[in-house]
Amino acid sequence: MSLSDEAWYDDDAGPLVRLYARAGGGAPVLRDGLELSAIVQRVPEAVEPDGLSPDQMRALRLAGQPIALSEIAAHLALPLGPARLLLGELRDAGLIEVRRRDASPDMLDRLLSGLNSL
Template identity: 35%
Template sequence: MTAPQDGPWLDDAAGRLVRPYTVSGGRTRPTARFDLLSQVMVTGKPAPPHLGPEHGQALALCGVPASVAEVAAQLRLPAVVTKVLLSDLVDCGALIEKPPDSYHNPTDRSLLEAVLDGLRRRL
């Protein structure tokens, strides 16, 4: 088991030792409206010191525009918990959020077929 100062509280056998909703203070509703495809990026303003280490990790991932889904995957947290963390960072001015492009329809059949073709070529 790793020590808390050495990184996230993980145990090789048990996984994360801190429940995901503890990270968000038990909150399940973000204050900002996020879609999984929403892009977030740092503003250059530092996060307040009272925010937890996961906030800092999320901020580090947003040096370049990243989607909420990407940040959640990198943090290995549920999307709703990640949305709460990101909304904290938006509220304090450390992140900006850009909604997904409205001209991209994620259920567009031609787009989905192109993704499927690309996946088939890679496999």
């Protein structure tokens, strides 16, 4: 089989797209504040620029209300690495805000109590 004969698609799934292409193929961004539990929300006055990928547009819609980075990754069916890259680009463009979700000692005590009750 030559390279020209090689199939780059799957009849059932349609064309295959590599993750780096879905994430824009860009260089990694700084991940500060982009932890698994980080809360993402769209900047209300931000105007959606032309040229966003379908994943970026969908992430912006999801971030209309506060949502965890992990939830956005799940909705987009992306692993965390590409989701962080995608959200990092939106943050750098000023389209979303990212807040860390710090665990208070009280919340950690309640979590431990709940785990112990299992």
